[in-house]
Amino acid sequence: MNLDDITLLEGAVMLGLVMTGLAMFLAFFRLVRGPSLPDRVVALDLIGIIAVGVIAAYDILTEQPVLLDAATVVALVAFLGTVAFARYVERRQQDE
Amino acid sequence: MNSLILKVATRFMLPLLLLFSIFLLLRGHNQPGGGFSGGLVGASAFVLYSFAFGAPETRQALGVDPRGLIGAGLLVALGSGLLAFFVGQPFMTGVWGQLDVPGLGELHLGTPLVFDAGVYLVVIGVTLSIILPLVEE
Numbered sequence: 539m540n541l542d543d544i545t546l547l548e549g550a551v552m553l554g555l556v557m558t559g560l561a562m563f564l565a566f567f568r569l570v571r572g573p574s575l576p577d578r579v580v581a582l583d584l585i586g587i588i589a590v591g592v593i594a595a596y597d598i599l600t601e602q603p604v605l606l607d608a609a610t611v612v613a614l615v616a617f618l619g620t621v622a623f624a625r626y627v628e629r630r631q632q633d634e
Numbered sequence: 635m636n637s638l639i640l641k642v643a644t645r646f647m648l649p650l651l652l653l654f655s656i657f658l659l660l661r662g663h664n665q666p667g668g669g670f671s672g673g674l675v676g677a678s679a680f681v682l683y684s685f686a687f688g689a690p691e692t693r694q695a696l697g698v699d700p701r702g703l704i705g706a707g708l709l710v711a712l713g714s715g716l717l718a719f720f721v722g723q724p725f726m727t728g729v730w731g732q733l734d735v736p737g738l739g740e741l742h743l744g745t746p747l748v749f750d751a752g753v754y755l756v757v758i759g760v761t762l763s764i765i766l767p768l769v770e771e
Contacts, residue, residue, distance in 0.1 A: 604666055607658070611675060614651060618678055621640065621685050 547598070554595045562588045575630075579623040586616025637686070644686040651679035659754050660747075669750035673757025680758075681765050689770040692762075700762035707755030714748035 544552075562585060569581040593609040655676035662668025684692040693699075718727040730744040 607666065610654065611671070614647075614654070614675070615678060618682055618685075621682070625685060 551595050551599045555592065555599075558588050558591045558595065562592070575623075575627055579620060579627070582623075583616060583620045586612060586619070589616075640686045644682055648679050648683055651675055651682070655679065655754075659750060662750055663744075663746055669753030670757055672750075673754040674761065676754070677758045677761035677765075680762055681769075684766060684769045689766050692766065692769075696762070700759045700766065703755050703759030704763070705759075707752045707757075707759060709752075710755060711749050711752030714745040714752060717745050717748070 565581050565584040565588060569578055569585065572578040572581055590609045590613045593605055593612065597603065597605040597609070655672045655674075657672075658667040658675060659669055659672035662672065680692055680696060683695060687695075715726040717729055718725060721729055723729070728744050728746050730742060733741040733743055735741050
């Protein structure tokens with residue numbers, strides 16, 4: 539692909555994809571490294587939110603509005619997973 | 635766990651998730667979606683409710699035993715297959731009909747939608763009968 543063929547919107551979306559990819563790498567680093575369990579839970583939640591952004595940007599690039607529903611489901615379910623982890627962390631502290 | 639934020643948020647999220655699950659179920663024939671993903675979203679609505687209010691309240695809100703939903707869903711799916719016999723077609727053949735809705739135009743209805751509704755009920759039943767005992771533990 540020649541650089542002159544890219545429209546402004548496509549360029550912006552590609553830049554956005556690169557930056558969200560970088561953000562996901564950083565969040566993944568915290569997920570693997572994170573010293574405590576809450577660190578990892580927050581990193582997982584962040585990865586879910588970044589995934590929504592990636593899907594939305596890819597949606598604009600490929601002009602497939604269907605993908606937005608996948609983004610909606612990810613946004614709703616990532617929240618649920620975080621709540622479940624919060625329950626687990628709270629219960630584990632009570633046991634100790 | 636007793637969180638006011640979670641309880642208030644759940645009251646807003648439950649109708650939204652159930653509406654989205656019905657939307658996924660109805661759209662499944664022509665576009666991504668269908669009984670399975672719709673059922674999973676619907677079940678996640680009740681799972682969220684059980685996190686906020688506890689498992690007994692969730693069973694009360696559901697009204698029926700999740701295992702009953704599995705049986706009902708399988709019966710609905712079987713019934714959609716049997717409908718083909720009434721028009722002299724083999725088992726599980728899709729039967730289509732048209733319904734004139736005043737002001738909206740023609741509505742194409744068929745047995746695949748009924749089958750999908752059965753899958754929807756089975757998925758909700760299976761998911762909840764796995765997760766609710768885990769929440770009660």
